[in-house]
Amino acid sequence: MSVKSWAAGTQCVAKGDHRKPKSGELAFRKGDILTILDADMGKGYYKARHNVTGEEGLITSTSVREREAIRIDPSLSLMPWFHGKISGPEAVCKLRPVEDGLFLVRESIRHPGDYVLCVSVSGEVIHYRVMYRDNKLTIDNMQYFYNLIDMIEFYSKNKGSIATTLLKPKEKEGAKSAELELSKTGWLLDIRRLTLGETIGEGEFGAVYEGEYMGQKVAVKNIKCDVTAQAFLQETTVMTKLQHKNLVRLLGVILHNGLHIVTELMVKGNLVNFLRTRGRSVINSVQLLRFALDVCEGMEYLESKRFVHRDLAARNVLVSDDSVAKVSDFGLTKVDSKASDHAKLPVKWTAPEALKKEFSTKSDVWSYGVLLWEIFSYGRQPYPKMSLKEVKEKVEEGYRMEAPEDCPPGVYSLMKSCWEKEPRRRPSFHKLREKLDRELGKHSPSPGATGIQHPLFLPD
Structure with a gap:
């Protein structure tokens, strides 16, 4: 059998327990996540770090498997047993051949807004009406649930007032269990x-x-x-x-x-509040550039993976304990696509073409320009005193925000390059990072200090 070879940075899942490690080995339990630190060290050994305890040590390649990314699949469902609007007789057909504890949930046709839990037991199917009471769901007015997921979880472990515990979901055709x-x-x-x-x-x-x-x-x-x-x-x-x-x-x-x-956990909260609560007396332009570079590097990585974030703004950037800025909130992220959907768009951060649902990495670059403006204005609201309607119209006519007070000219020219009307004329995140690196070099206190560490001394 060939030994699996993994690069540093690979995340792995432990296949079993390893509770009595020899000297230099890492202890772990089945299901723990470990990150490979060093490529193969011979004889199938790797140096790895435990994702939770932070401990480091050796592991064997046979004791773990690679943690896979989940394929983006619209048929993945948290409720594969939910069949939507089907009738009672249809539900009975779907629960054949009969098997104790086989179940599904459907929308009630007779009582719109309610659900029905259909369970197979002793050769027949019993239908339990699931009613809404005070924004919660109940079958018996004794046990209440926030949602169907909770209800199914409860009755899979407890019989409660139904005829049998739920043993086996009847999955809707085409649905896969998340x-x-x-x-x-x-x-x-x-x-x-x-x-x-x-x-x-x-x-x-x-x-x-x-x-x-x-x-x-x-x-x-x-x-x-x-x-x-x-x-x-x-x-x-x-x-x-x-x-x-x-x-x-x-x-x-x-x-x-x-x-x-x-x-x-990002202890220092989001970037916009972080900047607002500290201001220019505490944070200097080198530290602002560091944040700008952090975000740019995260976005350069997304660009390389062909992901479009679509909601880049200082409120969606979080600051860690040691003042590293990290991009979060991937709720609107899509693989680079023109697919339109009905998400509410943050107008002040969204490129003109993206307001017409044409998203690309270049529309993220526009948002990044607005985020730079937020950083260098210490968290001010972009387009101050302008309504959303005005912003849309003015930007379309060619209006662009002025530079924030004391903003380095090099940074303001980067902002303006992000706001080119033609998406193809905007720089890539890769180019932006190179320019920010040079800008940081100019502002750093000593020559060659572009690799400046984060300001750990920032007050909490």
Whole structure:
């Protein structure tokens, strides 16, 4: 059997437990995620780091498998057992041959807005009406659920007031179980290892909590609504493909009470608030350039992978404990495409052609120009005092924002190059990074200090 060879940076999943390591070896448990640090060290050994404990040591290539990215597949479903609007007799047909605990959920035709849980037991199919009461779902007015995912999870473990526990989902034709796919690829995390702390943010989709997963500080986005959770599943599949020091790292997901998306915790919050609360007395132009470069490197990586972010703005850039800026919120990210959808677009950050649904890396470059303006104005709202309607019209007529106060001329000329009307005349992120590197060289206190470390001394 040929020994598998992996490059440094590859993420792997442990196939079994290794709890009594010899000297120099790494301890791990089945399902733990490890990152390869050094290419093959001979005899099938690799140096690796444990993603959660941070410990480093040797592992054998046979004890792990590569953590795969999840294929972006519209048929992946958090609710493969949900069949939509079908009648009772159709449901009975689908649950044949009869088998105890075989089940599906359908929309109620007789009671629009309600659902029906159909379960096969003792050779017949029982239909349980699932009613909406005070924004929650219930079958018996005793047990209440936020959504169908929770309800199915509960009745798969507890019989409650139904005839049998749910043992086997009858999948809708063409639907694939996201849970199975996440588990197979190593992205499904264990709820028992997660401790939730306080809320650090509220979105229209749900809450974001601080938490701890196996000793590592994490941020947890919890999405309770079934439909929204399904949409966020797409964001998650995008994030499994992306690994870069300037992108917020996905640790995995948990399916419990809806969907939990677990990422590294960015202690200092989003960039726009970070800049606003500190201002120019605390942060100098070298540090601003560092942030600009961080974001540019993350976007250059997305560009190389042919991903279009489509919602790049300082509010979607997070700052880590050691003041590294990382791009987050891949909710609108798509593989480079002209596909139109109905997401609400942030007008002040969106390129004119993208407002007509023509997205490309070059429309991300436009947004990056606006983000540069936000950085060098210390988090001001772009196009101050202008309504969205005015912004649309004026920009179309050729209006461009003035340079923020004290903005280096070289940086302002970069902004303007990002705002070229013709997308093809805008620079690539690769070009922007080269120019920012040179700009940083000019502003750094000593010659050759472009590799300046992050300002760790910034006050919290």
